[in-house]
Amino acid sequence: MTNNALDLGWRLMLLSLIAIGGVDPIVPDIYRFVVDARGWMTERQFADLYALARATPGPNSLLVTLIGWQVAGLLGALIATLALCGLPCLLTFAVSRVWHRFERARWRRVVEEGLAPVAVGLVFGSWYVLVHVADRTWVAGAITATSMLAVWSARLHPLLVLAAGGIAGVIGIV
């Protein structure tokens, strides 16, 4: 059990370093490792954990917590989560330290001004990719448009908007 957890943890730690732009790019690698290479779970179990991670509020990276849990229980969940987040967190912390130290430096303003539009483009781009998966029906598309307008112009609390979407899903009109 513990050996499996460490095996998984080591692999996730390596994968975390190439997870540029979030966890989504490394999901296929995780799949190949835990299903094909190690045989810790079936294709179906992996798909179920993926769906479960998405049904849970919070970061999508919860997927690795669930995979760890499936492989080696609570210890596995803990090791997998920390293995995925550990190095990126340390790196982000180090970078933000340097960043904040040079608060008034001119190069920092250049980097900020240069990165901001790239960031905005990436958010739109990943939204565009995700929306094709999320909105397979006209109703789903209408829910996206309505909820966008609802939080934007009516200033509704976003949780109400999500709840309305959930109700639409439960009564089966999506």
Added chain:
Amino acid sequence: MASHVQAFMDTDVRAVSPETCATITHGELFLAFLTAGLSGFGGALAWIHRAVVSKREWMSEDEFASALGLCQLLPGPIVINLAIYIGARYRGATGACAAFSGLLLAPCAIAVLLAAGYSRYGQLAVAQSALAGVVPAAMGLLLAMAIRLAGRLRRRGEMALVAAAAFVGIGMLRFPVIVVVLTIAPFSLLLAHRRVS
């Protein structure tokens, strides 16, 4: 409608006062990210934006966009990097820990409890069908956030062009993030360098 949109986009332009930043406690950081994590069905990014920009005004839109750019560039889950960045910005290493645990603890516990129940009860049919409606709604929230962030770019045509190029690379051509960033960021930095100097 146009003036309404304009007014909406201008709401968060004001800079954040240093006094606000100095008084953010570990508890507040933890709580802000706890709420964002627990509300974040279908993605937590829009909720973090709401927590630290719209609701608490700890950061301006501009600063959030730059922080997001940095976190996208670094490896690892973006929202977790963002928690570390924001926590560290206001309360150093311990602040980063407070934000990180706020964002992750509750969702992890819920996920594991659900998984434990799942292996016993099999299909979570109701959750699945609810999700079919929640995820499209979450896409709406994300789009609203993206439009807010884009509002900052309208002052500069060249910045809008950079954003459009990144969008096409990721969204339409489906290139990996790293490829798009390495291709576009140098140009964007060069343009920014020219503007700043």
